[in-house]
Amino acid sequence: MTQATTPRAAADLTAASRASRQDTPRRRRPRRLDGQQLSRGQATLRFVVLLAGALLFLFPFWYMVIGSLQREPDTSVAGAFPNPANIDLHNYAQIDSRVDLLQGLVNSGIFTAGVVLCTVVFGVLAGYALSVLQWKGRGTTFALALLVQVVPFQLLMIPLYVLIARDYGLSDNYLGMILPFAINSAAVVIFRQYFLQVPQEIFDAARIDGAGELRVLWSVALPLIRPALVTVVLVTFIGPWNEFLWPFLITKEASMQPLAVSLANYISNVASSTANPYGAILAGAVVLAAPVVVLFIVFQRWFIATDIGSGVKG
Incomplete structure (x- = not known):
């Protein structure tokens, strides 16, 4: 039989273990101070x-x-x-007296909003069809969408002008400014890549529940690619907002010209006759750049955000 350990024996064992730990050389702990200073x-x-x-x-x-x-x-x-x-604020008042800044901002806003809306709608539909739906010729169609990006817009400008201004009679018209930029192949590629990251099981589960493709796209796919939506909006916004050449060709009336075209006309025709053309030009540039800067500051966190991983539980 094992004898019970008395309190005196337990005390002796404790003292012996302490003495042995004191006799044993302590291991030198790594100095963390230098590492902290280095970091x-x-x-x-x-x-x-x-x-x-x-x-x-x-x-x-x-x-x-x-x-x-x-x-x-x-x-x-x-x-x-x-x-x-x-x-x-003298320069702002001076350029506003020569160029209607408010009307130019409104024209730029309508032009940009139309392009962004068309880009998002057609980009989402095309990206969803090229990534989720199964149909013959999908790879060839995607290859053609990539090939379109190689063609420079300046090469298509003259036939587009003849088609839109002469055949359709859409000069000095917002629709005439928007149509050439309504479909953006880069947006199609972005949406396609985001849709490919979404697990196919999510779409299959929605179809089993009886949802059609448009319902799956609206209720399931779009909430999972919100970062892609914001990214496409921000990237697309810069192009038409700063676009000069096409609005300059398609618009002749000053009341229809975006702010970028109005500022270019001011620089070439009026700036040399003003007391401080340098300050007035910079004032117009600040007004043109301010909406883009504010937009990026507000939505910059969406560039790195992603909610795709939260759609599936492990």
């Missing part, structure tokens, strides 16, 4: 490099805004830090 140094260096890159990137925008606010122009580098007494 902090790397973080500090990375912060300094990123800050310098950000300041270098933002300097042209800062210079544009400051130049638009200067009453007396200063085109040197020192003009980026002007005298506060030389800053006012």
